Amino acid sequence: MxxxxxxxxxxxxxxxxxxxxxxxxxxxxxxxxxxxxxxxAQAPPAPKPASLVISPHFQVFADFEDADAAVRTSRAFYQGAADFARRQHDTLYLVSQSDLQQAVRTARGYDYRLTNAELATRLGIDSYTKLDVASAATYLESAFETYQELNYGLVDPERVAEVALYLALSYIEQDRTTLKLFDRLQTMTLLDPARRIRPGYYPDDVVRIYDSARESLVTLLRDEGPQTREAAALAEFSDTDFAAFGYAWPTERGTFEATLYVYSQSESRFLPPESIEIADLDPATLRAAGNRLMSRFLPCLIAPPQPTAPASTVVTTNGxxxxxxxxxxxxxxxxxxxxxxxxxxxxxxxxxxxxxxxxxxxxxxxxxxxxxxxxxxxxxxxxxxxxxxxxxxxxxxxxxxxxxxxxxxxxxxxxxxxxxxxxxxxxxxxxxxxxxxxxxxxxxxxxxxxxxxxxxxxxxxxxxxxxxxxxxxxxxxxxxxxxxxxxxxxxxxxxxxxxxx
Missing domain, CATH: 2.40.160.20 (Porin)
Structure with missing residues (x-):
């Protein structure tokens, strides 16, 4: 055709x-x-109230004989600050602890990476109990880094503290007295108030290293406050304007000092801290201290924003x-x-x-x-x-x-x-x-x-x-x-x- x-x-x-x-x-x-x-992108962003996230890892540095008492006092300090911020719902949005945990659990790849971290944790602890400290350190370091990347300390701080403890013990068994060893012990201290290394339960050299790391942590927090990098990471992860941290420690006068630190994301720095002296560590006393300290920061948190340059029409969504x-x-x-x-x-x-x-x-x-x-x-x-x-x-x-x-x-x-x-x-x-x-x-x-x-x-x-x-x-x-x-x-x-x- x-x-x-x-x-x-x-x-x-x-x-x-x-x-x-x-x-x-x-x-x-x-x-x-x-x-x-x-x-x-073209619609101007609607004004919103200032937002605040409070680190759940408030810490009271004192020698508690009862582990439960250490947890109760730290939680009371945290609850006092959170209660006051929660009552200012018209002018201040508080990101709750459950919101933080939900954000961690819904992150992409969370289940897969958590499963790997849990497996490495079990292998590491099992290797440590079998005195294979080199393998234990390798497994536990991998698990610890994954937990940190996942912000798993916001979900199960006790688990991360346990890994940090076994990792520190593995380093000590290998005579590896390094900055990593001190960092892991300090992380354990901040995440789990009930976990202590006491004489009679651990060898003297382990107790000595732990006491040195704990004293160094208290001195650093009292003199310089929390790390700016840690505060910036928490504020960015929770997408808030401010992040609050609270600590309490004994004074030379036999009393205790409770201090609250608030980080401003817009200024990329901590605001001047507020402190209050308290006579004892009764949970009711610490709850009231947290409430009063947070009230002092309220004018700074809800101050009207300064005029800024017109916002870009390009929206950054980051996926x-x-x-x-x-x-x-x-x-x-x-x-x-x-x-x-x-x-x-x-x-x-x-x-x-x-x-x-x-x-x-x-x-x-x-x-x-x-x-x-x-x-x-x-x-x-x-x-x-x-x-x-x-x-x-x-x-x-x-x-x-x-x-x-x-x-x-x-x-x-x-x-x-x-x-x-x-x-x-x-x-x-x-x-x-x-x-x-x-x-x-x-x-x-x-x-x-x-x-x-x-x-x-x-x-x-x-x-x-x-x-x-x-x-x-x-x-x-x-x-x-x-x-x-x-x-x-x-x-x-x-x-x-x-x-x-």
């Missing part, structure tokens, strides 16, 4: 329609992804936005095509670009709008004479479940596709195949828009906060047009890189 000039000109029509469909689909994709982000954009490679083969039985050829490949936008509505469910722009590979059996383009668009929902750093799920979508026209040889014994001449080939026109359902199982690896890798495979079935569906059942594979705004 010889192609005429009008046929050749008409062959461009489906290709143009496919290109137009792809452009419309991509335009809608960019509008959905960028539109809400742009609106949120917390519900919008994400995927780009990658796609490969598709149609299992059903014209003259399939007569030509006796195998399905050929079509490869190209895939792009998709995602709107995450819940932790498990997202809306997805995507497209593929593909180009054919000339059939090795001689069936396809021309390269032709394919435009595919998808809209649907994605349901998945997270397991550590991975997310397993499936996407169900409505698909609309357009294929360009091309010349093919319907019979391997025909003149077109023998002479490799398209003038004897048949032109296959694809004037219709193919509409059907697409199912796509996929795996997402959350490689970094904002970047993910997505591997997926999909199958579609077209039910429109109702008849003369020359092409059907496309099978696809995709590998994409996803960026969350």
């Amino acid at each position: 010889r192609a005429t000039h009008s046929e050749a000109r008409g062959a461009k029509t489906p290709a143009r329609r496919g290109a137009a469909l792809c452009l419309i689909w991509l335009g809608a994709l960019l509008f959905i992804v960028a539109g809400p982000a742009g609106l949120s 917390a936005s519900p919008f994400s954009l995927d780009f990658g490679f796609a490969y598709t083969s149609f299992m059903q095509y014209p003259y399939q039985e007569r030509a006796r050829t195998q399905p050929w490949g079509n490869y190209g670009l895939s792009v998709a936008g995602r709107l995450q509505l819940t932790h498990e469910f997202s809306l997805v709008l995507g497209a593929q722009l593909l180009n054919s590979m000339r059939d090795y059996a001689g069936f396809v004479f021309d390269d032709f383009s394919i435009a595919r668009g998808f809209f649907g929902g994605d349901l998945g479940v997270s397991v550590g750093a991975f997310n397993f799920g499936a996407q169900l979508s409505l698909e609309g596709s357009s294929l360009g026209s091309f010349y093919a040889c319907p019979d391997i014994n025909a003149q077109c195949a023998e002479r490799a001449d398209r003038n004897f080939a048949v032109r296959i026109d694809n004037d219709s828009l193919f509409v059907g359902a697409n199912v796509r199982p996929r795996i997402i690896w959350n490689a970094y906060r904002q970047f993910s890798l997505i591997a997926s495979g999909s199958a579609s079935y077209y039910f429109v047009p109702l008849s003369r569906r020359n092409f059907n059942i496309p099978l696809s594979g995709q590998l994409d890189v996803s960026y969350r705004f």
Whole structure:
């Protein structure tokens, strides 16, 4: 069958329609992804009250014979400060301890990393009890660093303190008297008031090192206060304007001094501390002291903000936005095509670009709008004479479940596709195949828009906060047009890189 000039000109029509469909689909994709982000960027932020987070690790440095008494006094000091801040809800927003714990538990990769840390902890303690202190130190140091990175001290401080203790004991057994040893003992002291190293329970050299580390910690806190780096990290993690820390220690007069420190994130420094002298360490006394000390800071916390330069219209989300954009490679083969039985050829490949936008509505469910722009590979059996383009668009929902750093799920979508026209040889014994001449080939026109359902199982690896890798495979079935569906059942594979705004 010889192609005429009008046929050749008409062959461009489906290709143009496919290109137009792809452009419309991509335009809608960019509008959905960028539109809400742009609106949120242009809207000025609403004024909000000052926010405060209170470190749950208040500490009373005194020689308690009863471990429970040490915990009660520290908690009373903390509760006094928190009670006063909580009553100022109209002008001051207090991030609660449960809010902090929830933020830690919902961080990406939390379950997976916590499982590894717990395993390293058990292996480390088991190695220590078997006197393999070198292996114990390796396991416990790995667990301790992971706990610190997860901010797990806000969830289970006793567990982190236990790891710090065993790690310090492992260092002592190896005669490694280093700054790390003192740091681990001081971390244990701050996280767990009930945990002490006392004579009679531990060797004298261990008690001596512990007492030295504890005295050094008290001196450092009394003279310089908490570390600015630690305070800045807590304020940034809780997204608050201020972070408060409280400590109490004995004085030379036989009384005790309770001190409250408040860090200002906007000024990147601590405000001048406030102290009060108390006669004893009764929980009621410490609760009242925490209340009074916090009240002294109230004018500083709720002072009207100074005028600042106009805010930038660019919003920094650090991967917390519900919008994400995927780009990658796609490969598709149609299992059903014209003259399939007569030509006796195998399905050929079509490869190209895939792009998709995602709107995450819940932790498990997202809306997805995507497209593929593909180009054919000339059939090795001689069936396809021309390269032709394919435009595919998808809209649907994605349901998945997270397991550590991975997310397993499936996407169900409505698909609309357009294929360009091309010349093919319907019979391997025909003149077109023998002479490799398209003038004897048949032109296959694809004037219709193919509409059907697409199912796509996929795996997402959350490689970094904002970047993910997505591997997926999909199958579609077209039910429109109702008849003369020359092409059907496309099978696809995709590998994409996803960026969350």
